[in-house]
Amino acid sequence: MNILITGGAGFVCSHLADTLFDKKHDLILLDNLLTGNKKNVEHLLNHKNVKFIKHDVQDHIEISEEIDFIFHFASAASPIAYQENPVNTLKAGSIGTINTLGLAKVKNADYLLASTSEIYGDPEISPQSEDYWGNVNPNGERSMYDEAKRFAEAATATYSRTYNLQTKIVRIFNTYGPRMQLNDGRVVTNFIVQALNGKDITIYGDGSQTRSFSYVQDTVNGIVALMESEHNEVFNIGNPIEITINELASKIIELTNSNSKLINKDLPQDDPKQRKPDISKAKTLLNWEPKVRLEDGLTKTIDWVSSQL
Numbered sequence: 285m286n287i288l289i290t291g292g293a294g295f296v297c298s299h300l301a302d303t304l305f306d307k308k309h310d311l312i313l314l315d316n317l318l319t320g321n322k323k324n325v326e327h328l329l330n331h332k333n334v335k336f337i338k339h340d341v342q343d344h345i346e347i348s349e350e351i352d353f354i355f356h357f358a359s360a361a362s363p364i365a366y367q368e369n370p371v372n373t374l375k376a377g378s379i380g381t382i383n384t385l386g387l388a389k390v391k392n393a394d395y396l397l398a399s400t401s402e403i404y405g406d407p408e409i410s411p412q413s414e415d416y417w418g419n420v421n422p423n424g425e426r427s428m429y430d431e432a433k434r435f436a437e438a439a440t441a442t443y444s445r446t447y448n449l450q451t452k453i454v455r456i457f458n459t460y461g462p463r464m465q466l467n468d469g470r471v472v473t474n475f476i477v478q479a480l481n482g483k484d485i486t487i488y489g490d491g492s493q494t495r496s497f498s499y500v501q502d503t504v505n506g507i508v509a510l511m512e513s514e515h516n517e518v519f520n521i522g523n524p525i526e527i528t529i530n531e532l533a534s535k536i537i538e539l540t541n542s543n544s545k546l547i548n549k550d551l552p553q554d555d556p557k558q559r560k561p562d563i564s565k566a567k568t569l570l571n572w573e574p575k576v577r578l579e580d581g582l583t584k585t586i587d588w589v590s591s592q593l
């Protein structure tokens with residue numbers, strides 16, 4: 285297939301591109317390099333079936349090639365990155381989604397939207413299944429991201445119903461692994477960098493809040509399973525094993541053999557207390573579940589971060 289990936293030079297999409305390349309698809313990677321890096325996909329770019337286009341999805345997208353499938357992943361994704369680029373984030377999720385859906389309509393392409401567990405906000409139930417509508421602050425400090433993603437879901441569903449497009453939505457939960465940016469404040473890289481440098485490990489709040497972390501290849505395998513399935517629906521993709529932030533910090537200190545101490549800082553606004561995906565739908569319908577143990581994924585990530593420092 286000819287596949288367009290927006291956000292193609294980013295962390296998750298660079299791994300997605302590797303997997304789709306191995307499956308012999310032709311790829312167009314479109315990215316404005318706001319938070320991504322061409323280095324993430326450099327190894328693919330000398331192949332004639334992979335093309336890179338520097339472009340912002342908020343601007344009209346013109347592509348001459350036939351396109352069979354579009355992945356719309358372009359968006360700043362970490363709280364620091366989207367709060368530093370609030371309007372671009374809002375537009376990537378809203379105008380960018382309309383632009384890429386319009387392209388899918390013109391090219392008669394199938395479509396997969398990257399949504400997020402953040403559309404559940406600070407959830408009142410745990411784990412979160414796809415039929416939970418969420419508890420989101422519509423104008424809070426994260427709203428440029430989570431409300432734009434909620435709009436993106438609405439736009440995808442509307443185009444699908446109105447124009448009979450084949451669309452899929454993946455709600456990705458916390459994903460980590462090599463090629464994450466080191467300075468965008470995501471907890472796994474923050475802790476690893478601090479531990480490797482022997483600095484204090486910063487815990488926001490008392491550290492009892494929980495997260496569940498999915499290794500990037502597991503997440504990508506789930507996304508590809510959805511792409512290859514006949515299901516044009518919403519799926520949670522993530523790892524349901526929950527861990528407190530304090531436990532994560534201790535694990536990273538152990539794996540890096542670090543002397544770092546834990547220090548506590550105030551919890552940011554709208555930081556959810558708990559996030560845990562219910563993945564029974566993906567397990568049943570996509571025959572997918574995460575396979576990589578946290579210790580193994582963290583070890584690979586620590587090796588990669590060390591190579592970057």
Ligand SMILES: NC(=O)c1ccc[n+]([C@@H]2O[C@H](COP(=O)([O-])OP(=O)(O)OC[C@H]3O[C@@H](n4cnc5c(N)ncnc54)[C@H](O)[C@@H]3O)[C@@H](O)[C@H]2O)c1
Pocket residue numbers: 290291292293294295296297314315316317318319320321339340341342356357358359360361362365372375376380398399400401455456457458459460465
């Ligand atoms: N990593 C996670 O844990 C996670 C969790 C939930 C959802 N997601 C979603 O997955 C997608 C990828 O996230 P990631 O973690 O790889 O982040 P990332 O920042 O590494 O990747 C995003 C990519 O999109 C590009 N981009 C941003 N705004 C753009 C714009 N306006 N036009 C064109 N390109 C633009 C960036 O340059 C970057 O290469 C995002 O849509 C994000 O919301 C990720």
